[in-house]
Amino acid sequence: MISSNQLRFSYSAQKKFSFPDIHCNDKETLLILGQSGKGKTTLLHLLALLLTPESGDVVIAGKSIKNLTPQEITVTRAKNIGIIYQRPHFVSSLSVMDNILLSNYLANQKEDRLKARHLAEQLGFADHLSKKTNQLSQGEQQRVSIARSLMNNPNIILADEPTSNLDDDNCRRVIQLLKKQSAQIGASLVVVTHDQRLKDEFSNQVFL
Amino acid sequence: MNLFKISIANLREKKLNSFLSALLLTLGIGMISLLLLLNKQLDEQFKRNLKGIDMVVGAKGSPLQVILSSIYQIDAPTGNIPLAEVNALRKNPFVKTVIPLSMGDNYQGFRILGTTPKYVEHFNAKLAEGHLYNASMEVTIGSKVARDSRLKIGDQFSGSHGLDSEGEKHEDKKYKVVGIFQPSGTVVDQLIITRLSSVWDIHEHSEGAEAPAVGEVEHTDGQAHTDPEPDEEGKDVTSALIQFRNPMGLMTIPRQINDNTSMQAALPSIEINRLFSLLGVGIETLRTLALIIISIAGVSVFISLYNSLKDRKYEMALMLSMGATRTRLFLMLLIEGLSLAVIGFFVGIIASRIGLWVFSKSAEQDFHYSLGKFALLPEEVYLFFGALAIGVVAAALPSLGIYRLNISRTLAEE
Numbered sequence: 001m002i003s004s005n006q007l008r009f010s011y012s013a014q015k016k017f018s019f020p021d022i023h024c025n026d027k028e029t030l031l032i033l034g035q036s037g038k039g040k041t042t043l044l045h046l047l048a049l050l051l052t053p054e055s056g057d058v059v060i061a062g063k064s065i066k067n068l069t070p071q072e073i074t075v076t077r078a079k080n081i082g083i084i085y086q087r088p089h090f091v092s093s094l095s096v097m098d099n100i101l102l103s104n105y106l107a108n109q110k111e112d113r114l115k116a117r118h119l120a121e122q123l124g125f126a127d128h129l130s131k132k133t134n135q136l137s138q139g140e141q142q143r144v145s146i147a148r149s150l151m152n153n154p155n156i157i158l159a160d161e162p163t164s165n166l167d168d169d170n171c172r173r174v175i176q177l178l179k180k181q182s183a184q185i186g187a188s189l190v191v192v193t194h195d196q197r198l199k200d201e202f203s204n205q206v207f208l
Numbered sequence: 209m210n211l212f213k214i215s216i217a218n219l220r221e222k223k224l225n226s227f228l229s230a231l232l233l234t235l236g237i238g239m240i241s242l243l244l245l246l247n248k249q250l251d252e253q254f255k256r257n258l259k260g261i262d263m264v265v266g267a268k269g270s271p272l273q274v275i276l277s278s279i280y281q282i283d284a285p286t287g288n289i290p291l292a293e294v295n296a297l298r299k300n301p302f303v304k305t306v307i308p309l310s311m312g313d314n315y316q317g318f319r320i321l322g323t324t325p326k327y328v329e330h331f332n333a334k335l336a337e338g339h340l341y342n343a344s345m346e347v348t349i350g351s352k353v354a355r356d357s358r359l360k361i362g363d364q365f366s367g368s369h370g371l372d373s374e375g376e377k378h379e380d381k382k383y384k385v386v387g388i389f390q391p392s393g394t395v396v397d398q399l400i401i402t403r404l405s406s407v408w409d410i411h412e413h414s415e416g417a418e419a420p421a422v423g424e425v426e427h428t429d430g431q432a433h434t435d436p437e438p439d440e441e442g443k444d445v446t447s448a449l450i451q452f453r454n455p456m457g458l459m460t461i462p463r464q465i466n467d468n469t470s471m472q473a474a475l476p477s478i479e480i481n482r483l484f485s486l487l488g489v490g491i492e493t494l495r496t497l498a499l500i501i502i503s504i505a506g507v508s509v510f511i512s513l514y515n516s517l518k519d520r521k522y523e524m525a526l527m528l529s530m531g532a533t534r535t536r537l538f539l540m541l542l543i544e545g546l547s548l549a550v551i552g553f554f555v556g557i558i559a560s561r562i563g564l565w566v567f568s569k570s571a572e573q574d575f576h577y578s579l580g581k582f583a584l585l586p587e588e589v590y591l592f593f594g595a596l597a598i599g600v601v602a603a604a605l606p607s608l609g610i611y612r613l614n615i616s617r618t619l620a621e622e
Contacts, residue, residue: 041620050529071533078531085619091214091523093221098209105209106529128552 082149233552545603
């Protein structure tokens with residue numbers, strides 16, 4: 001479960017954002033639509049605890065993040081939030097398998113190879129586990145980053161423009177997989193995008 | 209998965225950069241380590257053979273040459289001196305021992321040295337088999353001679369004239385091996401030792417003046433002053449090793465000899481110091497060069513990490529967003545620098561051993577000295593920590609940027 005309350009953020013005196021409140025229960029999905037420059041990524045970073053809001057609050061799995069120390073914020077994020085970025089990025093020196101296991105390792109969780117393999121099979125890249133990530137296609141890379149975001153059974157999955165670089169087929173496939181996987185682990189799925197193709201896929205929508 | 213694994217994967221990802229950094233470190237460390245090894249072993253070799261010899265007398269010429277030829281058997285002798293003058297030194301109250309040496313022949317490049325039993329006593333050479341030479345033309349050979357020339361007890365051989373194996377052979381007179389010394393790590397290992405009279409016999413046969421084999425072994429029961437070598441008119445030796453009773457000898461005798469005789473006195477301690485200070489310039493230059501190379505290696509590690517860090521900024525931000533702490537990533541980068549340092553150190557140490565081995569091979573061929581000690585030196589332990597320090601500093605400086613990295617901005621920028 002994730003919700004926000006009167007979030008405000010400013011990069012400078014001229015560039016100020018105030019965001020509508022959002023709320024997404026466990027097993028629910030939420031689409032946040034907005035054009036470029038409306039602060040989509042800023043909102044996602046605020047929800048992902050990568051940025052600290054000027055005012056307002058974010059509640060993650062029932063707990064407010066106000067008054068948390070930076071260490072506690074890091075731990076909360078690692079444990080509860082899976083993030084999928086617009087362009088999938090990886091540690092380029094590591095294999096696909098190790099990139100997925102990295103989220104276990106960095107969150108101080110036990111490395112679950114079985115789960116990684118299982119996810120790879122479900123997301124359709126089981127043959128590529130020992131390859132380097134840059135040998136994969138964009139669509140495959142995006143699916144790997146979905147697997148990576150699921151490894152710690154997060155409470156919330158945040159996706160930043162997960163489909164904007166993908167063709168229609170891959171777009172539909174990635175969204176279906178995202179919805180299916182988040183439903184399987186009972187997580188809230190929040191997608192931030194300007195991609196109009198996703199409008200029909202989500203019932204709950206917020207416009208920036 | 210651990211930090212070490214990620215670090216190594218990162219190093220492998222930038223193979224050429226890592227290779228260059230490690231190569232430079234290897235070069236620097238290898239050079240310093242080789243210098244340390246050579247320095248120590250040359251020093252040891254020189255000191256061991258020098259022990260107990262206070263002065264060498266030989267024909268006038270370069271004092272360093274007298275020392276090198278008489279003590280270390282590596283240079284040509286300066287000429288001959290009359291045995292009578294050498295023996296006159298025994299009368300001096302400051303002189304404890306006089307060991308006359310006579311050389312000029314070799315067998316397969318190993319010098320044949322005519323001397324008194326005092327020489328063997330002085331170097332404390334023990335017999336491995338057989339007995340000490342007794343009569344003229346009998347020889348006792350050093351362990352290395354025995355190994356390389358395959359001479360056995362009872363074998364006969366003829367020496368060649370001169371100090372390298374190319375010389376004309378004395379075919380008509382054959383030496384006979386009667387004993388083999390144990391390895392002692394001194395110059396004795398590489399010598400064929402015989403009576404003084406053998407050398408005279410060989411060289412005077414044309415004139416038909418056979419030197420009477422005056423008994424010497426019978427008289428060697430310890431009287432230093434009456435070391436009974438034939439004190440014959442007209443006999444020459446190459447040089448003599450002198451031991452003093454007390455340091456007072458050092459004050460007066462060399463001067464006396466240089467002023468009043470046809471001989472010259474050379475003091476090993478002074479000459480060897482002179483030799484080392486001459487070598488020292490070269491060694492100092494090489495050492496400076498090695499230090500410069502190591503510094504460049506440090507800079508190379510720094511630049512390569514700095515560049516790769518710029519490329520990997522996003523990766524770092526990503527790992528931070530996935531729960532990594534900045535200290536953890538900093539450590540990961542330190543391990544990259546440290547791994548290069550450790551690799552450079554060990555390859556460098558191995559390279560220096562190979563270098564020493566090659567050097568030793570050629571030294572053995574030219575001078576019959578071996579430098580075959582490959583154990584780790586205590587100085588190399590310091591060198592190891594020095595290499596680690598360079599790795600740490602070179603990695604830490606660019607990696608401090610981790611603590612300033614803005615996760616959100618870095619992730620949003622791409």
